[in-house]
Each structure stands twice: as C-alpha cells, then as structure tokens.
Amino acid sequence: MALDATLWDEPTTGIARYSHAVAGALEARGVRVLRVGARHSGELPRRVRSRTLHTLGELPGMLARSGASLFHAVGNVDLPLLRIPGIPFVLTVHDLIPLTSPDTVSAAFRWQFRLWLGRSVRVADHVVCVSAWTRGQLLARFPELDPERVSVVHNGVDHVQPAPLDAVSRAWLRSLGLPERWVLFAGALDARKNVDLVLDALEQLGPRAPALVLAGQRWYGAGPVERRIGTLRARGLDIRPLGFLAEPLLWTLMAAAPVFVFPSRDEGFGLPPLEAMALGTPVVVSTAAALPEVCGETAIQVPPDEAPMLATALQRLLDDPAERTRRGEAGRAHARAFRWDTVAAHLVEVYRSLGAS
Numbered sequence: 531m532a533l534d535a536t537l538w539d540e541p542t543t544g545i546a547r548y549s550h551a552v553a554g555a556l557e558a559r560g561v562r563v564l565r566v567g568a569r570h571s572g573e574l575p576r577r578v579r580s581r582t583l584h585t586l587g588e589l590p591g592m593l594a595r596s597g598a599s600l601f602h603a604v605g606n607v608d609l610p611l612l613r614i615p616g617i618p619f620v621l622t623v624h625d626l627i628p629l630t631s632p633d634t635v636s637a638a639f640r641w642q643f644r645l646w647l648g649r650s651v652r653v654a655d656h657v658v659c660v661s662a663w664t665r666g667q668l669l670a671r672f673p674e675l676d677p678e679r680v681s682v683v684h685n686g687v688d689h690v691q692p693a694p695l696d697a698v699s700r701a702w703l704r705s706l707g708l709p710e711r712w713v714l715f716a717g718a719l720d721a722r723k724n725v726d727l728v729l730d731a732l733e734q735l736g737p738r739a740p741a742l743v744l745a746g747q748r749w750y751g752a753g754p755v756e757r758r759i760g761t762l763r764a765r766g767l768d769i770r771p772l773g774f775l776a777e778p779l780l781w782t783l784m785a786a787a788p789v790f791v792f793p794s795r796d797e798g799f800g801l802p803p804l805e806a807m808a809l810g811t812p813v814v815v816s817t818a819a820a821l822p823e824v825c826g827e828t829a830i831q832v833p834p835d836e837a838p839m840l841a842t843a844l845q846r847l848l849d850d851p852a853e854r855t856r857r858g859e860a861g862r863a864h865a866r867a868f869r870w871d872t873v874a875a876h877l878v879e880v881y882r883s884l885g886a887s
Contacts, residue, residue: 625798686870
C-alpha cells in the first residue's frame, strides 16, 4: 500500500507523528509501505516543493505507476480530486478545526479546507477518524456520508518511551534554571489552544503563581497571546517560551514537569496531554472536544472558560505531592491502552475490506 508521507521530513507535529508511527506499526505487521510525497525521504518523494501541488498534480500519476494496491492519506484532506481506477482511497481525519474553530485559521485556509475536505470524503472509500468526537463532527457536516464507511480508532502513544535522565538531559534541564513550582504547556501558540486561560489562572494566583514553560511554535493568530505574555513578564510573572522542541527534549521536559496543562478549546484528539500521561506527569485539560474522551477521568478537567477552576486545580496539584503521584501513576496506566499496533490492526482490517493485499 502507498502512504501519504508529505509531512515525513517536516518538524514533528501531530500528523507527522501519525504518519511515522502508522508506517512503523504497519511494517511490523508485515505490510509493505510505499512512502509517497516526502521532500526527500521514502520510496516516492515528490518533485515539487508544494505539498498541495504534489497531491493535486503529480500524485495521481505516481500512484498509477507505483503498483500500489491502495493509497492512505493521513492529513485530513490530502486525496486527489478524482478517483484512480484500481486504487482504493483511505483518508484519516484528525480534526475539523477550520470548520469547528473558523476564527483560528486564515480565511484562505478555511476556504481551501472546506472545499478539499468535502471532495476528499466523497472520493474516499473509507474514512478513519482518530476520535468519536471527530467522527461526530464529520458526519454532522457531511450527512451524505455513509456512517458504515467512517470508523474510529484512537491514536497510540507508545512511541513515548520513558527513560532515566542521562547526563546531557540533566544538564539541559539545569540550564533552564526552573524553580520548584512550575507547569508545562506544549502546543502551538494559536488561539484555540487557550493559553490565555492559563495566563488568567496565573494572574489569579498572584504571588503563588508557578512558573509557566511554553513549548511550541508560533502559529496563525499567535500575536495577541505573545504580546500578553510580554506584558505579564514585564510585570514579574515567570513565563518562559522555549519555542518548538524536538521530541526527545520535549519528552524530557514533560517527564520532569510537576504538572502538564492543556486547556484547549478544540482538539480532534489531543496527543500532548496523553504523551505527558504516558510519562507519569499529572495532567489538567479542558472539558472541550475530544479531550475528555482521550484523557479520561485520570486527568483533571476544567471548563475552557473557568480560570478560577484552573487556578485551583494547578495550586492543588502543586501543593500536594501525593495527589501528583496518584494522578501520575493513574495517567501512566491509562495511556498504556493507546497503542500504535491497535491502530495498525484496525487499518489492516480496513485495507482488506477494500480488497487491498
């Protein structure tokens, strides 16, 4: 089978992580995977710079010549506009953010996403959603879709492998000069991630406010929250934006964090808090979108507009090492159920149902 690898060589975000993990899990089950469309990796790298131009222009010809029995697009919309005879299409939909949170993306991207998603779900022979939340959102917006060809399988998290801190990791953590009381947020600084709620909670805690470490890249709409962070830092709050971190560093930081906070307003899955749980870090999430489904009751859940509740939750965890330990252990146990081999097993069943070997 051929797998969409257009994000294979890009910085590891959620969809890039999915493509790597799915490829590895499928190959472990004996499936021959042709990685198609990476910048320079894989069996069939793209020849054009633009991922969109690759998918719409050169991908159909590449697939027709590849001998692949099936093509699996993993990035919400990345299917050709027309079917290719003899090659079924599978599409993974992670979220519908441009439709469910339209103010958090540009108008141009929202327009492109709406049109391309509509076409992709029509040419797809099967759609895989990463959560029941995403499936519900998809079927609500495209009622013509046959629910029988839209399935759900949660992402895995066993790509995160807890390990003892080595000397380099310890030295890096020491170089950050973190105080005893600090919390971590990991994710892009876009509006839907709701970093403003964390800032509100810190302001309410006043002198008891912990340091806040932010690990994530700039994104569309990041300007207002970045300006507010600058204002609050000038007023004395300890806020440390670290920018994008590669996975080994991010996991080191997650494992060391007393608390991980992720009050996003809209998530199709929510991998970062689950990664933190896999590392034994207590987690606070919002009650929005797929986060309760994925993180369960082992995470503290607060409404996405309730700064006082978030402030209380953070203070309680930071002040109670025993509760942190209990929630960390429960979160680690919860995360063990999310395995990439389970994803691969579901995908193999889908592929076989479409006649792919």
